[in-house]
Structures are given as C-alpha cells and as structure tokens.
Amino acid sequence: MKSVTKVTVLGPTGRLGRAICAAVLDAPDMELVGAIVRSQSAFLDEDVGEMLDRDTVGCRTTVPFEDALELSDIVIDASMPAMTISVAERMAVQARKCGLVTGVTGFTTEQSERLATAAQRVPLLAAGNFSLGIAVIEALVEQAAILPAKDWDIEISETHHRLKADAPSGTALLLGHAAARGRGINHEAMAVWAREGVTGPRRPGTIGYAVSRGGGIIGEHEVRLLSDMEEISISHRTHDRRVFARGAITATRWMCDGGKGREPGLYSMQDVVKA
Ligand SMILES: NC(=O)C1=CN([C@@H]2O[C@H](COP(=O)(O)OP(=O)(O)OC[C@H]3O[C@@H](n4cnc5c(N)ncnc54)[C@H](OP(=O)(O)O)[C@@H]3O)[C@@H](O)[C@H]2O)C=CC1
Ligand SMILES: O=C(O)C1=N[C@H](C(=O)O)C[C@H](O)C1
Numbered sequence: 001m002k003s004v005t006k007v008t009v010l011g012p013t014g015r016l017g018r019a020i021c022a023a024v025l026d027a028p029d030m031e032l033v034g035a036i037v038r039s040q041s042a043f044l045d046e047d048v049g050e051m052l053d054r055d056t057v058g059c060r061t062t063v064p065f066e067d068a069l070e071l072s073d074i075v076i077d078a079s080m081p082a083m084t085i086s087v088a089e090r091m092a093v094q095a096r097k098c099g100l101v102t103g104v105t106g107f108t109t110e111q112s113e114r115l116a117t118a119a120q121r122v123p124l125l126a127a128g129n130f131s132l133g134i135a136v137i138e139a140l141v142e143q144a145a146i147l148p149a150k151d152w153d154i155e156i157s158e159t160h161h162r163l164k165a166d167a168p169s170g171t172a173l174l175l176g177h178a179a180a181r182g183r184g185i186n187h188e189a190m191a192v193w194a195r196e197g198v199t200g201p202r203r204p205g206t207i208g209y210a211v212s213r214g215g216g217i218i219g220e221h222e223v224r225l226l227s228d229m230e231e232i233s234i235s236h237r238t239h240d241r242r243v244f245a246r247g248a249i250t251a252t253r254w255m256c257d258g259g260k261g262r263e264p265g266l267y268s269m270q271d272v273v274k275a
Contacts, residue, residue: 003259005252008034008068010087011079012061013043013051015163016103016244020078021048023245025057030252034068034075035061038083065090069098073261074252077102080165081111088118099123099255099262103130103248105170116266123262125255127269128170130247134221135269137234138178141223144232145182149205152225154179159212159220167211168193175223176207 007024011017012035024030025048035048041061049057062068065087069075075091077084077100084104091100100118105128107115118124129135145154156179158172168176180187185205192208202208222235238244247269254272255262 003029005030005256005259006033006071006073007031007252008036008065008072008075010036010065010075010077010083011104012048013037013041014078015241017078018052019241019245020076020103020248022052022054023242023249024076025049025052025054027249030249032057032059033071034065035059036065036068036079036083036087037061037063038079039063069094070096072098074099074101074255076248076252077104078248079104081107085111085114085118088115088122088124092118092121097123097261097264099125101125101127101248101251101255103127103244105173106166119264119266121264123255123264123267125251125267125269125271127247127251128174129219130244130251130269131236131238132247132250132269132273133236133243134171134174135273137221137223137236138174138270140234141175142178142182144223144225144234145179147225147227149183149185151227153202153206153208153227154183155208155210155224155226157210157212157222157224159214159217161216161218162213164213167213168209169211169219169221171219171221172209172211175221176209179207179223 007030009021012021024032046061047056048059049055084102156172158169177187190206192206218241219238225232251272
C-alpha cells in the first residue's frame with residue numbers, strides 16, 4: 001500500500017500558507033493533519049477547507065502545536081520568523097524525527113543561527129524561494145560570479161507586493177550569497193544594502209542591493225553583472241503564487257524520501273533540484 005505523508009502547516013492563513021494548504025489537500029500522497037496559527041489569528045478554530053472556500057476537510061486551525069507535531073511526518077512552514085524558531089526548537093527536543101520545510105524569510109542573524117542549531121537534530125530544509133526556476137538561476141549566478149570582481153560589478157534588485165514584511169527578500173539574499181560563493185568572498189563584508197546622499201564611487205567588489213515595494217507584484221528578481229563594455233542580466237519573474245506551493249510539495253517529497261526521511265541537517269532547494 002502507498003504511504004501517506006502526514007503534514008502540518010504553520011501559517012496556513014497567509015498568502016503562502018493558503019496556497020500550500022490547497023496543494024497538500026490536492027496531493028494524493030499527503031494528508032493535512034495540523035494547521036497552526038497564532039493566538040491573535042483572525043482565523044482561529046476554522047476548518048481549513050472552509051477557509052479555502054472548499055469542502056470541509058476536518059482539519060481545524062489551532063494554536064498549540066505539540067499534538068500536531070506528534071501526528072506529523074513533516075511540517076511545512078509559511079508563517080513568520082518567531083513562529084518558525086519556536087517550532088524548530090520544540091522539534092529539536094522531540095524524540096521522534098519529523099522534518100521541517102520552511103519557506104519563511106526575514107530571519108535576523110541570531111534567528112538564522114538558532115535555526116542552524118535546531119538543524120543539528122532536525123532534518124530542516126530552508127528555502128528563501130520554493131520556485132525551481134529560482135534554484136536554477138541561483139546556480140547560474142554562482143557560475144557568472146567567477147568573472148573578475150575588478151571588472152564586473154554585481155547589483156541585485158527585487159520588487160514585491162506592498163504587504164511584504166521583510167527586505168531585501170530572502171531570494172535576493174540567496175542570490176547574493178550565490179554571487180559571493182562564486183567570487184569566493186565574504187557576503188556580509190561586501191554587501192551594500194542601500195545608497196543615499198553623496199555616496200562617492202562604487203567600492204570595487206561589493207554586491208549592491210535595491211528594493212522596491214508596490215501593488216500586487218508576486219516577486220521579481222534581477223542580478224546584473226556590469227562591466228565597462230558589456231552586461232549580463234539574470235532575472236526571474238513569478239506569475240502565479242502556486243509555483244511556491246508546488247515547489248514546497250516537491251521539497252516535502254524530497255525530505256520524506258519515500259518514507260525513510262532525511263537525516264538531521266540543513267538542506268536547501270539546491271539539494272532538491274540536484275536529486
Ligand atoms: N519561500 C518561498 O517560496 C516564499 C516565501 N514567502 C515567505 O513566507 C512568509 C509568509 O509570507 P506571506 O504568506 O506572504 O505572509 P502573510 O502575512 O500572508 O502570512 C503569514 C502568516 O503567518 C502567521 N503568523 C505567525 N506568526 C506571525 C507573526 N509574528 N506576525 C505576523 N503573522 C504571523 C499569520 O497568520 P495568523 O495571524 O492567522 O496566525 C499570517 O497569516 C514570509 O516570510 C515570506 O517572505 C512567501 C512566498 C514564497
Ligand atoms: O513575501 C513574499 O511574497 C515572497 N517572499 C520570498 C522572498 O522573500 O524572497 C519569495 C518570493 O519572492 C515571495
């Protein structure tokens with residue numbers, strides 16, 4: 001008999017969380033067993049199917065997550081950093097091995113370190129972007145960034161909808177880290193987060209970021225490599241938020257590995273696309 005993966009979703013009421021819940025409900029090999037909201041949620045104790053304007057599914061939104069974790073094979077996270085950290089740390093002290101797939105962005109350095117610590121005990125896949133297209137351009141950016149830094153400037157720009165909470169986007173950051181890896185430099189030392197006033201000439205070797213927010217744009221990213229005589233532009237546009245949900249399902253299946261589950265560790269979409 002084919003096994004069914006039991007899934008809990010964190011942040012099921014948000015833009016990403018709703019798309020992921022719908023994808024889980026549509027996946028024949030998955031069952032939604034938990035939907036975790038915060039105590040201030042406007043959608044507390046709602047049937048997830050009804051919340052999505054579908055038939056009742058028998059899984060209701062709740063605040064305590066311990067019972068859902070006990071039932072789950074995997075947790076898919078579409079919430080916000082504080083919830084991600086508290087659930088990841090709770091999972092790290094659980095005896096049974098349940099994986100966490102998080103798409104959340106906007107972690108502070110301290111939160112990222114706490115997530116990495118939790119990943120020593122939990123199989124944890126962190127994806128600043130679930131799109132497989134972004135995973136591909138991440139590799140392209142790393143490859144392009146081998147061009148000599150003295151001749152080629154790297155600039156990253158992103159645009160998102162007016163409601164996005166964090167900047168630069170998680171995707172812009174993962175592209176910046178890919179560029180830094182390609183160049184063999186320390187990302188934090190070379191990142192220029194914004195420019196204003198009398199900035200003077202561009203510092204050689206830096207990676208510049210620019211952010212726009214407006215309207216309903218789902219996500220646009222561009223990495224430009226600029227020399228005096230030519231330019232490379234690597235860009236990506238998301239046309240439909242369901243691409244994130246689809247990628248999250250692909251990542252979840254990779255993490256479950258046919259029911260065996262992955263070993264504790266920090267994984268990324270690169271592991272998924274290279275499999
Ligand atoms: N990796 C990827 O491919 C993608 C990642 N994202 C990321 O996913 C996250 C969620 O994005 P999005 O769905 O657009 O955001 P939303 O604001 O629409 O949803 C976030 C949900 O998380 C819950 N939540 C839990 N804790 C908090 C908190 N402390 N403050 C606010 N809300 C909280 C809220 O639900 P409630 O109040 O009901 O508990 C809220 O509905 C972001 O980090 C975003 O960058 C987004 C799209 C794609
Ligand atoms: O908040 C969003 O909407 C998105 N967030 C992710 C990010 O920060 O990169 C992914 C996607 O671009 C949409």
